[in-house]
Amino acid sequence: xxxxxxxxxxxxxxxxxxxxxxxxxxxxxxxxxxxxxxxxxxxxxxxxxxxxxxxxxxxxxxxxxxxxxxxxxxxxxxxxxxxxxxxxxxxxxxxxxxxxxxxxxxxxxxxxxxxxxxxxxxxxxxxxxxxxxxxxxxxxxxxxxxxxxxxxxxx
Amino acid sequence: xxxxxxxxxxxxxxxxxxxxxxxxxxxxxxxxxxxxxxxxxxxxxxxxxxxxxxxxxxxxxxxxxxxxxxxxxxxxxxxxx
Numbered sequence: 001x002x003x004x005x006x007x008x009x010x011x012x013x014x015x016x017x018x019x020x021x022x023x024x025x026x027x028x029x030x031x032x033x034x035x036x037x038x039x040x041x042x043x044x045x046x047x048x049x050x051x052x053x054x055x056x057x058x059x060x061x062x063x064x065x066x067x068x069x070x071x072x073x074x075x076x077x078x079x080x081x082x083x084x085x086x087x088x089x090x091x092x093x094x095x096x097x098x099x100x101x102x103x104x105x106x107x108x109x110x111x112x113x114x115x116x117x118x119x120x121x122x123x124x125x126x127x128x129x130x131x132x133x134x135x136x137x138x139x140x141x142x143x144x145x146x147x148x149x150x151x152x153x154x155x
Numbered sequence: 156x157x158x159x160x161x162x163x164x165x166x167x168x169x170x171x172x173x174x175x176x177x178x179x180x181x182x183x184x185x186x187x188x189x190x191x192x193x194x195x196x197x198x199x200x201x202x203x204x205x206x207x208x209x210x211x212x213x214x215x216x217x218x219x220x221x222x223x224x225x226x227x228x229x230x231x232x233x234x235x236x
Contacts, residue, residue: 031236049235050163050228056212078235090236110236118209118228119235120164132165133234137205 002058023095041126
């Protein structure tokens, strides 16, 4: 299951939705809005996305995870719009028979989400400026720069 | 062809529009689009090295052809999560 929403994420409901009697382990990851980035202070974040592609990429990530780990159930919810400090921007829940698989799959999903899913956040800094976050936007890759960087290696 | 391109995030802000039209040969690929974009929207120059392209809902490398392949989108590196 994947969902993009402007509503507050109900992570309890998400977690419950992946529990099964075949799962011995349920892992829930929450991404939250953090105040400090180095010396700079965030007041709020604005999230935007390319909806059709974000949804498609999230589904593809779940499928990739399901081929690599024996996943019982998985769900990802990403919130869009204006978020305050401490708000939950993303929730990933995954269930497996054993905890090592659940932890690894969960980490893979959030790590890859941050690399490939067309969602962007805009910082509202305490100095009054706003700034889109585009990691390495002006760096020259040297190779075909049109695809996202390769994922780190997973077990 | 007149290609309609959808822009996001800072690319959209720099150009000032969500959708732009770019004139291209019918046989054009992403690499051709990059050249045309540079020419039509020089304000995108700082973003060009890391700019990503998608056709339909898939990322598209330089060699991907654009005609009749679905919506083309262009955006800087992502920052979800």
